[in-house]
Amino acid sequence: MTKRTILICLSLAACTSTPSELCDDRLIDLTHPFDENTIYWPTAKRFELVHAAWGPNDQGLWYASNDLSASEHGGTHLDAPIHFARGGRDTASIPIGELVGPARVVDVREACERDRDYRVTPADIRAHEASFGPIPEGAIVLIHTGWGRFWPDAKLYLGSDVPGDASDLHFPGLSSGAADLLVERGVDVVGIDTASLDHGQSTHFLAHRVLGAANVAGLENVANVGRLPASGATLIALPMKIAGGTGGPCRVVALLP
Numbered sequence: 001m002t003k004r005t006i007l008i009c010l011s012l013a014a015c016t017s018t019p020s021e022l023c024d025d026r027l028i029d030l031t032h033p034f035d036e037n038t039i040y041w042p043t044a045k046r047f048e049l050v051h052a053a054w055g056p057n058d059q060g061l062w063y064a065s066n067d068l069s070a071s072e073h074g075g076t077h078l079d080a081p082i083h084f085a086r087g088g089r090d091t092a093s094i095p096i097g098e099l100v101g102p103a104r105v106v107d108v109r110e111a112c113e114r115d116r117d118y119r120v121t122p123a124d125i126r127a128h129e130a131s132f133g134p135i136p137e138g139a140i141v142l143i144h145t146g147w148g149r150f151w152p153d154a155k156l157y158l159g160s161d162v163p164g165d166a167s168d169l170h171f172p173g174l175s176s177g178a179a180d181l182l183v184e185r186g187v188d189v190v191g192i193d194t195a196s197l198d199h200g201q202s203t204h205f206l207a208h209r210v211l212g213a214a215n216v217a218g219l220e221n222v223a224n225v226g227r228l229p230a231s232g233a234t235l236i237a238l239p240m241k242i243a244g245g246t247g248g249p250c251r252v253v254a255l256l257p
């Protein structure tokens with residue numbers, strides 16, 4: 001089924017259903033909230049929200065407004081291809097059609113349970129396909145490591161919570177071979193429920209580089225992945241449209257079949 005067909009089906013389903021009840025049941029929020037507990041890379045600027053105004057103004061009218069700042073790369077966020085690939089697309093240049101697509105969830109929880117430095121292999125991707133069918137072109141593939149259960153405990157989630165030190169991180173990610181295979185399949189986006197597409201001990205960031213070079217966007221710190229079926233959901237991942245951005249905070253939502 002093409003992406004266009006899927007979108008037409010979605011809109012038809014919306015038309016024939018009554019109110020928002022059905023939608024609420026079918027929608028899953030895959031986004032962690034942004035607040036002082038949000039996990040960032042140890043060397044990155046954390047999320048900061050400051051009241052610029054909060055309360056009655058001179059005329060006695062309620063007026064509230066915050067100033068926010070943060071690294072593009074923390075919490076549930078998008079990695080634009082340019083993050084690790086010179087000349088790759090920036091956040092605002094990714095066609096929105098690539099940020100909506102059929103979701104596949106590759107379950108690697110068992111392997112990650114045995115080894116917190118686990119790298120997803122091409123065999124893991126093929127095992128998923130053997131059970132659920134070939135990963136279609138334009139898919140959004142999410143890697144389910146089970147790490148979401150540690151959020152927002154940085155020590156458990158990253159393996160270390162020493163600010164400024166990224167040398168002792170331990171969490172699963174993708175091997176370059178798995179990234180190669182996903183590029184071969186023509187996927188549009190690859191996401192994961194850990195802090196990085198590459199495992200915590202990576203120093204060469206091969207998965208990022210393979211995916212970025214193919215203009216495949218990434219999603220990191222994706223929440224609630226365990227609530228999705230392996231196949232059949234539609235994913236919508238819309239980052240803040242930062243011109244020249246290397247990524248950005250992203251609201252990720254799934255529509256269940």
Ligand SMILES: [Zn+2]
Nearest residue numbers: 073079220247
């Ligand atoms: Zn990132």
